[in-house]
Amino acid sequence: MEMQEILFYAILAFTIFSAAIVAFANKIIYSAFALLFTFIGFAGLYVFLGADFLAVTQIIIYVGGILVLILFGILLTQKIYDLKALAAHNPLFLSLSGGLFVAIILAVILSKNPWFRLVDKALNPTTSAIGKAILTDYLLPFEIASVLLLGALIGAVYLARVEGKKK
């Protein structure tokens, strides 16, 4: 087995293991830090798929943005000394059967299709091609996404502001 392959399967195992920690950890802060490692593992998989721009975007947006938001959300909403509230979960059996249902559907779909494709195409840098595609073929979704982000910005500020300062 080559070195690259060992690294690939190590990253796969790392990603799945930290995703499992996100799912099963008792304390929400452990879940958040495991989520950090899951995002980094996904960025490594994107590198193996030849998506260099997306790997960097994944780290910048997910780790630098969304994960920090989630950590702030945890820190602002936890009663740290209330241990019963920290470990509260829905019934494990129901959740496991729900997850198993999805897993069975996905396994059936995976096994019914001949998805063993091999490719040894050279990996090209994708950044300039993505930039060109965004400004030509994907211009309308790009503009709609910018309007959506503006709306989300205003909406988040409106929702999270402290009311009742006027009186």
Add this chain to the structure above:
Amino acid sequence: MNSLLPYLITAGIVFTLGIFTIIYKKNAVGVLMGVELVLNSVNLNFIAFARFVDYQLNGQLISIFIIILAAAEAAIALAIILNIYRLKTTVDVTQVSEMKN
């Protein structure tokens, strides 16, 4: 490494774990983490199909838009969660069942 199947299996496992997290956690922030796992696994699927089936960049562009939507969704969801916490001093999703107090 050069075949499609390991990526699809990984994405499937992480998708399942995400659905499980959404059902299992009572904390609203934990539910949000499950949603992020689901979105990430879908992204991985799009990029894997872009490399092995499409041979073009369409899948990568779609996953860029998914990342944008995930960022907007996380910001809005956390604003809503903070508002709920201020009103009810809890983020337990099983105890927040009315839309207007």
